[in-house]
Amino acid sequence: MILKTRYKPFAEYVRSVKENGFYPYFHPISRSYGPEVEVGSRRLVMVGSNDYLGFTHDPRVIEATIQSLHRWGTGPGGSRFLCGNMTLHEILEERLAAFVGKKRALVHTTGFSANLGAIASLATADDVILCDKEIHASIYAGCRLSQARIVPFVHNNVEAAARKVRWARERSPESCIFLITEGVFSMSGDVSPLPGLIRLKEEFPDLIIYVDDAHGLGVMGRRGAGTPEHYGTVEGVDYIMGTFSKALASIGGFIAADDEDVLEHVKHNSKTLIFSAALPASNVATVLACLDILEKEPSRLDRLRENTHKARAGYREIGLKTKDTETPIIPIHVGPEEKAYRLSLELFDRGVFALPAVYPAVPKGQAIIRTAYMSTHEPRHIDFVLNVLDGLAKKYRIRLDDLELPRIGPEEEEAEPASKPAQGSRCSVQGG
Ligand SMILES: Cc1ncc(COP(=O)(O)O)c(C=O)c1O
Structure with a gap:
């Protein structure tokens, strides 16, 4: 087949969405102030960012980043394996390990590459990886690269996970069995039932639990x-993965664990660590400065929680469907994809920057507008967003009473564990 022919229908679809005036992605932001951004000549309230603690514009973080540029230069000059490893990387690894409560941490250049490289070097083709159906694309990519058998389980369902562990143990008595989930799910803001998942170790002591906490780091816990x-279950999680691209105002990622031998193996076998350039020193310095401030000013977390609480209470008052979690990710349930595109654009026209997540980031026909709050939002920002949403809720029929909610079966589980996530799963291309 000619490549051009293969991708033509997709390009035509995107073109038609643009021509019909409801393409909401890739807005070019010309300036950011944190909770506000400029697009062209317009200034909007940003409620889509993962900069949960508002560190990207903290003058102390910016100053530390600038200072590191003078000392280390702009680029790493190579992979960590060769000439890009700096003392700063090792200092950060020690800080991160202590921060999350593990013995050792391993820094990668992005969160995506941390999952990809780490999972692919931890698991082998002889192993079984049980993963929540709504895991991020980077986890799924790591699982695929490892060649292990991938067995998805129903989102956040401990009983379903338990059945899959039992099935895997009976079928493959010699395999390593991994259970991979997210601490906070990037689209729904759902929090993983970690204590229940960890309790599975009572029956299966060698179950290996890996938690991608990209959206929990800097957000959850005291x-x-x-x-x-947050749950007081650090010991029960074998591998904690985190990113710097959300609350820690930079890019980069890491995995942390107590088993130093396994991490030594990952350090020398993670393809994304060995064969990709190191995280530039300036990004490392940013993260270190954020950790310093977070340790000294835990009140930032209080402000984030207050803002989240205010926004969630406001959504409820408007009549929107919300869940009782304390994460700053609050999805607005819309339903049909086209309606979500239109709503996002109308929000944009009225000064609110919030984007839709559609299939396959969420199941088909269950599109959302993903909103996320920051500790640096002022009450006036949140009031402004609530006011705009209130004005649009009736028109778009997004209040709980108006929504046509999909009927979800109690299990929606495939009879046979598959090596591919079921249709509608977010495994393949979840954003976030
Ligand atoms: C759950 C999750 N894991 C991993 C990643 C990848 O992280 P990064 O954007 O830092 O590469 C993301 C973000 O996109 C995410 O939401």
Whole structure:
């Protein structure tokens, strides 16, 4: 087949969406102030960012980043394996390990590459990986690269996970069995039922639990150390993965664990660590500065929680469907994809920057507008967003009473565990 022919229908679809005036992605932001951004000549309230603690514009973080540029230069000059490893990387690894409560951490250049490289070097083709159906694309990519058998389980359902563990143990008595989930799910804001998943170790002591806490780090827990800290279950999680691209105002990612031998193996076998350039020193310095401030100013977390609470209470008052979690990710349930595109664009026209997530990031016909709040939003920002949403809720029929909610079966589980996630799963291309 000619490549051009293969991708023509997709390009035509995107073109038609643009021509019909409801393409909401890739807005070019010309300036950011944190909770506000400029697009062209317009200034909007940003409620789509993962900069949960508002660190990207903290003058102390910016100053530390600038200072590191003078000392280390702009680029790493190579992979960590060769000439790009700096003392700063090792200092950060020690800080991260202590912060999340593990013995050792391993920094990668992005969160995506941390999942990809780490999972692919932990698991082998002889192993079984059980994963929540709504895991991020980077986890799924790592699972695929490992060649292990991938067995999805119903989202956040401990009983379903338990059945899959039993099935895997009976079928493959010699395999390593991994259970991979997220601490906080990037689209729904759902929090993983970690204590229940960890209890499976009572029956299966060698179950290996890996938690991607990209959206929990800096957000959950008393010190912001993440979802395991929130539950007091740090010990029960074997591998904690985190990113710097959300609350820590940079890019980069890491995995942390107590088993130093396994991490030594990952350090020398993670393809994305060995064969990809190191995280530039300036990004490392940003993260270190964020950790310093977070440790000294836990009140930032309080402000994030207050803002989240205010927004969630406001959504409820408007009549929107919300869940009782404390994460700053609050999805607005819309339903049909086209309606979500239109709503996002109308929000944009009225000064609110919030984007839709559609299939396959969420199941078909269950599109959402993903909103996320920051500790640096002021009450006036949240009031403004609530006011705009209130004005549009009736028109778009997004209040709980108006929504046509999909009927979801109690299990929606495939009879036979598959090596591919079921249709509608977010495994393949979840954003976030
Ligand atoms: C759950 C989850 N894991 C991993 C990643 C990848 O992280 P990064 O954007 O830092 O590469 C993301 C973000 O996109 C995410 O939401």
